[in-house]
Amino acid sequence: MDIGQSIRKARKAKGWTLEELSHRVETDTGNLSRLERGKQFASKELLSRIMVVLGIELSQIQDAGMSNVQMALQPSRAPKEYPLISWVIAGGWAESSDNFHPGDAEEWLPSTENAGDHGFWLDVRGDSMTCNGNPSFPEGSRILVQPEADVISGKYYVVKLLDSGESTFKQYIEDAGLKYLRPLNPNYRTIQINGNCQFIGRVIDTKMTGL
Structure with a gap:
């Protein structure tokens, strides 16, 4: 066997x-x-x-x-560094990533995960993705985003809401033919989506800060 x-x-x-x-x-x-x-x-x-x-x-x-x-087993991947960018830049990443230059980010962080040529880190804002379970993404932790990733129910994504222009980090859920962006914190509401958003990328790694 x-x-x-x-x-x-x-x-x-x-x-x-x-x-x-x-x-x-x-x-x-x-x-x-x-x-x-x-x-x-x-x-x-x-x-x-x-x-x-x-x-x-x-x-x-x-x-x-x-x-x-x-x-x-495949050998462990050597760490690769990705830029830590702002949420403002992340909101237009799909259109601007090809124009991004090394000097545009003050900090580069390593990861053994493969986020592709245009991967980037973000600082988590707020507590909507904080919970008592695992995973939990408290404010100030960092998430590595892989652009152009497949959209899979249950995975975590940075998404741009087209109605407001705001970018957000949520869990993507498909249930009974409907699609949702779900916060892990039960104090925040789940958002139903119907094509009124753009998936910027999937979160594939995280780092805690201040430990």
Whole structure:
């Protein structure tokens, strides 16, 4: 049994769909499907998250003839630096990113996540994405945004509201054919959307500040 089959067996044992597991380990269903079919290797970080969520022990994989699993993993990506920009700039990023120059940002922050050529960091404003659970994005924490990312229900996005011109950070939810931008803080209202917004990018990494 290879690693993909081991993951699929453990997922099925919990009664989870690919979508449920992808949400729990913060990847997309396509990645997991290819991994389970042996068409794609997992990074060390992703494999570790999958094993924790599914309750798979490394010894179980080794007992299944997978003692060389670490050798099959892709090497960890070297950190790449992305600019920390303002929300004003972020609001027009889709139109202006090609005109962005290194001197336009005072600070560049590293990440091992691949946010593409036009990735950028933002400081979280307010407490609408703060909660008692995980993840939580308190005010002042930083989020890495990947522009031109696929829009997937349950993931987190920076979105420009076309009616007001305001940019906001929320969780995107599809439910019963309707689409919403949901804050994690229950004291804020969920926003129903119907094409009156522009997805600037998906949040793929975060950093805490002031620790």
